[in-house]
Amino acid sequence: MVVCTNGFTNAVLPQLNIEPARGQIILTKPIAGLKTKGTFHFDEGFYYWRNIGDQILLGGARNADFEAERTTDLTGSDFIRNRLVEFLHLHLNTNQPIEIEQSWSGIMGFTPNKLPLCETVSTNVVAAIACNGMGVALTPIMAEHVTNLLLQ
Ligand SMILES: Cc1cc2nc3c(=O)[nH]c(=O)nc-3n(C[C@H](O)[C@H](O)[C@H](O)COP(=O)(O)OP(=O)(O)OC[C@H]3O[C@@H](n4cnc5c(N)ncnc54)[C@H](O)[C@@H]3O)c2cc1C
Numbered sequence: 001m002v003v004c005t006n007g008f009t010n011a012v013l014p015q016l017n018i019e020p021a022r023g024q025i026i027l028t029k030p031i032a033g034l035k036t037k038g039t040f041h042f043d044e045g046f047y048y049w050r051n052i053g054d055q056i057l058l059g060g061a062r063n064a065d066f067e068a069e070r071t072t073d074l075t076g077s078d079f080i081r082n083r084l085v086e087f088l089h090l091h092l093n094t095n096q097p098i099e100i101e102q103s104w105s106g107i108m109g110f111t112p113n114k115l116p117l118c119e120t121v122s123t124n125v126v127a128a129i130a131c132n133g134m135g136v137a138l139t140p141i142m143a144e145h146v147t148n149l150l151l152q
Contacts, residue, residue, distance in 0.1 A: 002146055003127045007107035008072050018130050019110040022069040024080045025059040029099040047087060058084050076105040108133040118145040
């Protein structure tokens, strides 16, 4: 069995000490004449955004309240959503009001040493978790590690 529960791992394998870290996202309504095109990050990557056509997809601000974001609750919070909207008002050069079309959140899984965890936890059970917010990039390598462990 391969356990891939990521930020939710404490519920099934608490001994691995995986820390949940919520990442919240907002998507604006279309902004006429939007000039921002491309992908961007700011503040050591704690804010990350891109345009989708004439809308902005912006995530982050977890560093505004690490403690509250150490959660598996997917609801999200007005505090972080407001920080994200404030960020847009501050940095986006637009005369029109910025309105939010959608917001959602996801849960990352962090290890104390910030390295992904891929190991045999008991007979025939491998944990492949905690990509520390980099799972999209690291998944192919993680999959190779899992395969190697299972073939041992
Ligand atoms: C806002 C945000 C932005 C990100 N940006 C990037 C980025 O730019 N680049 C990058 O590389 N990575 C990024 N990541 C990280 C990346 O999304 C994750 O590392 C990746 O999704 C991890 O994949 P996973 O399959 O290991 O875990 P997840 O996608 O978290 O999947 C875990 C699954 O386990 C399920 N589960 C949990 N508990 C149980 C249980 N008890 N029983 C059964 N199922 C269970 C959950 O429902 C979920 O489907 C970002 C994450 C977030 C939240």
